Amino acid sequence: MxxxxxxxxxxxxxxxxxxxxxxxxxxxxxxxxxxxxxxxxxxxxxxxxxxxxxxxxxxxxxxxxxxxxxxxxxxxxxxxxxxxxxxxxxxxxxxxxxxxxxxxxxxxxxxxxxxxxxxxxxxxxxxxxxxxxxxxxxxxxxxxxxxxxxxxxxxxxxxxxxxxxxxxxxxxxxxxxRGSLTGRLRVHGVQGHVAYPEKADNPIHAFAEALAQLTAIRWDEGNDAFPPTSFQISNLHSGTGADNVIPGDLHAVFNFRFGTASTSASLRERVEVILRAHSVNFTLDWWLSGDxxxxxxxxxxxxxxxxxxxxxxxxxxxxxxxxxxxxxxxxxxxxxxxxxxxxxxxxxxxxxxxxxxxxxxxxxxxxxxxxxxxxx
CATH class of the missing domain: 3.40.630.10 (Zn peptidases)
Known part of the structure; x- marks a missing residue:
């Protein structure tokens, strides 16, 4: 040996x-x-x-x-x-x-x-x-x-x-x-009875259109050194487990893998602009693992x-x-x-x-x- x-x-x-x-x-x-x-x-x-x-x-x-x-x-x-x-x-x-x-x-x-x-x-x-x-x-x-x-x-x-x-x-x-940027998102809603949606604010509904845009957008075109930036939802959770309760909040974790065609700052800004454009009431924590x-x-x-x-x-x-x-x-x-x-x-x-x-x-x-x- x-x-x-x-x-x-x-x-x-x-x-x-x-x-x-x-x-x-x-x-x-x-x-x-x-x-x-x-x-x-x-x-x-x-x-x-x-x-x-x-x-x-x-x-x-x-x-x-x-x-x-x-x-x-x-x-x-x-x-x-x-x-x-x-x-x-x-x-x-x-x-x-x-x-x-x-x-x-x-x-x-x-x-x-x-x-x-x-x-x-x-x-x-x-x-x-x-x-x-x-x-x-x-x-x-x-x-x-x-x-x-x-x-x-x-x-x-x-x-x-x-x-x-x-x-x-x-x-x-x-x-x-590639760089790695993770977002931990909480969408704030108001819990209530599904039969009385006017008395609640469903965070799933509030986030749905923003999520569709986030997953459809082309963040950049990449360059000679790196492929285009990717965006992936890794965790998504909401609800109490009951079928007659509108949940009070939604939690999502997502990650960007990005090259030098974008920056962590530009990606953060674009995400938050999209969330606000869809009137999402949110709290968002970011973690940059590395550029x-x-x-x-x-x-x-x-x-x-x-x-x-x-x-x-x-x-x-x-x-x-x-x-x-x-x-x-x-x-x-x-x-x-x-x-x-x-x-x-x-x-x-x-x-x-x-x-x-x-x-x-x-x-x-x-x-x-x-x-x-x-x-x-």
Whole structure:
């Protein structure tokens, strides 16, 4: 068994369901310290964050990942216990196998191997880990980024080890991400008897026409980097359960995934204009999970493409699709950001798995990116 496989198994055995790190970062910190890394723990609330660096000055190359995982769901639905790693038919099974303990292990091994071969490398190599990526994402990299602003910590290039690949290792890299804006809406009405609607104010009726317009509108046309903005209702609830009561309020949760053709401010304003135009009596709370970002063609994208060509023999799709990642907090610091990791077909699923062959190739792939960036 290879070092990276053993390390991935060690991480999977730790039931680090978000935001519990379950000792993953302490174990990795001790290991990196033995390779000459300076390690710092940044704990905020219930969240552990690890910042490990080797070298000094610029350029600064950061590998970014998370040690937390999503809950397992029904344990008896798994073919083997989710926190007991098992290899079957060339696949490593366990919660976090793909998302993203394999990526974390590969980044650690790549950094160790690179500094062993290049102890006097130029610039700074760093690893940033959090236990709050799968959860609220408040006390994780978001908080660390605030601390980095205070310190004026420079980051030139950031490789996020999220599972980006679709069917084979390296067939897709993320070069940006859409922004995510959530609205939590309450429509205020007046409860009453359905036989006396003149004495009540039905919030469902009040919201119906506005909802039709919100779901029909084309928010923007997108651009070369991003598709058009999408709007989706994720939760809608009203009523008491009785068939003879007009409800007193309605609750809706909706989300925008948007690129740079719109802004969070413009989307908020347009929604509220539509609600007011339909005379909806409402309260609306907004949560911006992150703004969109895109990394232009440049040294990081070139290094990533060259490394994939060398180690995978393919030309990857360069995408800004998918959900969000912690890269959204690093890009505003002025860093170029790409995401590259194993196949994501089973992430968050029962019997989550990663190809052992892919896992064994991943450290060399990450190490090649470092080499291209630092020209070591």
């Amino acid at each position: 290879s070092d990276v496989v053993d390390l991935t198994c060690d991480l999977i055995r730790r039931a680090s369901v978000t935001p519990d790190d379950a000792g993953c970062q302490a174990m990795l910190a001790a290991r990196l310290a033995q390779s000459g890394f300076a390690v710092e723990s940044l704990r905020y609330g219930d969240v552990d964050n690890l910042w490990a660096t080797h070298g000094d000055g610029g350029p600064v190359v950061v590998f970014l990942g998370h040690t937390d995982v999503v809950p397992t769901g029904a344990v008896d639905a798994w073919a083997s216990p989710p926190f007991e790693p098992v290899i079957r038919d060339g696949l490593l099974y366990g919660r976090g196998a793909a998302d993203m303990k394999s990526g974390v292990a590969a980044m650690v091994v790549a950094l160790e191997e690179f500094v062993r071969a290049n102890p006097q490398h130029p610039g700074t190599l760093a690893l940033l880990l959090t236990s709050d990526e799968e959860g609220a994402s408040i006390d994780g990299v978001r908080r660390v980024a605030d601390e980095f602003r205070r310190r004026e910590q420079r980051i030139d290039w950031c490789v996020v080890g999220e599972p980006s690949s679709k069917t084979v290792l390296g067939d897709l890299i993320r070069v940006g991400r 969109p970002f895109v990394t232009p063609s440049g040294k990081l994208r070139d290094a990533t493409l060259a490394s994939i060509a060398e180690h995978c023999g393919i030309v990857p799709e360069q995408s800004t699709g998918g959900g969000t990642s912690d890269g959204r907090f690093i890009a505003p610091l002025g860093a170029e950001v790409v995401e590259l990791g194993p196949v994501n077909a089973t992430i968050h699923k029962v019997d989550e798995q990663v190809s052992v062959s892919d896992l064994q190739r991943l450290p060399a792939l990450y190490g090649s990116i470092i080499g291209h960036l630092l020209q070591a």
